[in-house]
Amino acid sequence: MELMMQQRQELKLLMTAQLRQSIELLQYSTDDLEQFIRQQELENPLIELQDSSITTQVERLPSFKKLKRTALQPTDISKPIEENFRDQLMQMVKLNFKDDSTKKLLTYMIHNLNDNGYLEMEGTGSNYSTECITKGIELLQQIGPIGIGARNLEECLSLQSQYRYPEYPMLEEIIQHYLPLLAEKKWSLIAKNLKCSVSQVGQLSELILTLNPRPCSLMQIGSTEYLRPDIIVEEHQNELIFYLNDYYLPSIKLNEYYLTVPNTNRDDQQYIHTHYKNYQWLMNSIEQRRNTIIKIMHVLMKRQLPFFSKGLSELIPLTLKEVADEIEMHESTVSRATSNKYIQTPIGTFELKSLFTSxxxxxxxxxxxxxxxxxxxxxxxxxxxxxxxxxxxxxxxxxxxxxxxxxxxxxxxxxxxxxxxxxxxxxxxxx
CATH class of the missing domain: 1.10.10.60 (Homeodomain-like)
Structure with a gap:
C-alpha cells in the first residue's frame, strides 16, 4: 500500500453560523424578531437600541373596486388562556359543604380530575371505596356542571341524560350499550335490538348530540391573548395599500465609542472587529428580510386581488414557486419569508401562507x-x-x-x- 499526498482544488458552499442565522431570521414573526434584536443588544456591546421613530413605509397598488366592509377585526385570531377550573371547584366545596370528611373526599376527587372533567383514579392509591366515590360524584353534580367526575364517556352522558331528559328512559340504555353503533349510524340495528322504530332512534340520537362529553369546558374562564399581525392591508382613498407592522421594533444604532478607543491589544482588536461584523450582518439581514416580504406582498396584492374583497373562496391558484420565479428568488426563501406571519386585511386576519393555494x-x-x-x-x-x-x-x-x-x-x-x-x-x- 503506497501513501501519497495530492493537492486538489474544489468549490464548496459552507453554511456559516451567520448565514444560518440569516436564513432563520426570514421565518421570524415580527414579535420574534423584536426578541432576537434585544438579545443581540445583550451580546454585542456595539449595538445600542432606541425606541423607534421610523415612519411607516406604505406600499400602494393602483385603484381597485370599492371593498365591501364585512370585515372581521384584527382581533379575529386569538388564543384563549385558560384558568384552572379545579380552583373554582375548591371554592365551591368550601362554600357548600361543612363536613370535613366530605370536603376531604371532594378535594381528593377534584385533584384527580383530568382537563375534561373525568375522574382518573388508576394508580393513585385511593383509600376510598367505590361507594364513597359514587357518592362523591353525586355531590360534584351539585356544585359543578352535570357530568363532572364521571369515570368514562358513558357515565358522563348518562348523568346528563338523567338530569335533562328523564322522560326518555331508553336514552340511557342507548348511551350505556349502543354508542359505538350510534357513531356508525347503524340505527336499524339499534332499533331492532331495542324493539323500537328507526325514527325513535334518530330522535334519541339528536338528544345525545345536545349533551356535552367535556363538561369542564363550560368552566374555562380566562383572558384572551391577541396575535399581532405582521402585515396590514388597508383601503385608503380607493387604493389598496399595505405596510409592515414593525413600527414598534427598536432602532439599531452603532456604539462608535468602542471603534474610537485606542487599542493595541490584538485580542481586543479581534473582539471589536468580530462584533462590528455581527452588527453589519444584523442590519443587512433585517433589511433583506424586510425587502423580501415587501416583494412577496407586491406579487400577492396583484395576483390575489379578489381575495382582499371576497375572502378565501376567491383565491386564485398560486404556488410558492410561481412567486419565487416572479421575484427571482429561491422557492425555499419565499417559504421561509411567509412562515409564521399573519396578514390583517379589510375582511379579516389570516395566515400569510393561506394566500397560496394549489x-x-x-x-x-x-x-x-x-x-x-x-x-x-x-x-x-x-x-x-x-x-x-x-x-x-x-x-x-x-x-x-x-x-x-x-x-x-x-x-x-x-x-x-x-x-x-x-x-x-x-x-x-x-x-
Missing part, C-alpha cells in the same frame, strides 16, 4: 383554486337531500358535469376530511 384543472384547460373547490363542495353538501346524501363519486361526477372541474373521488374524500364533513353514510338522516 390548482385543480377544469375541462376547458383552465384552473381553479383548491379553496374555491372546497367552498363549492361545502355549499353542495349543505343543500343535498339529507335522506339521500351523495357519495364522493357522485359529487365528483357533479363537479365534472356542472362546473367542468376535473376531480377524483379520492380528492373529494380528502377535501371532506379537511372540512370536517362526514361521509355520506354518516350524513344520512332518517325519517
Amino acid at each position: 390548482k385543480v384543472a377544469t375541462n376547458d384547460g383552465g384552473n381553479i383554486s383548491q379553496e374555491k373547490v372546497k367552498t363549492l363542495l361545502k355549499q353542495f353538501i349543505q343543500k343535498e337531500d339529507k335522506l339521500k346524501p351523495f357519495s364522493d363519486q357522485k359529487i365528483a361526477e357533479y363537479f365534472n358535469t356542472e362546473h367542468a372541474i376535473q376531480i377524483a373521488r379520492r380528492t373529494i374524500s380528502k377535501y371532506r376530511d379537511e372540512l370536517n364533513i362526514p361521509s355520506a353514510s354518516m350524513r344520512k338522516q332518517w325519517k
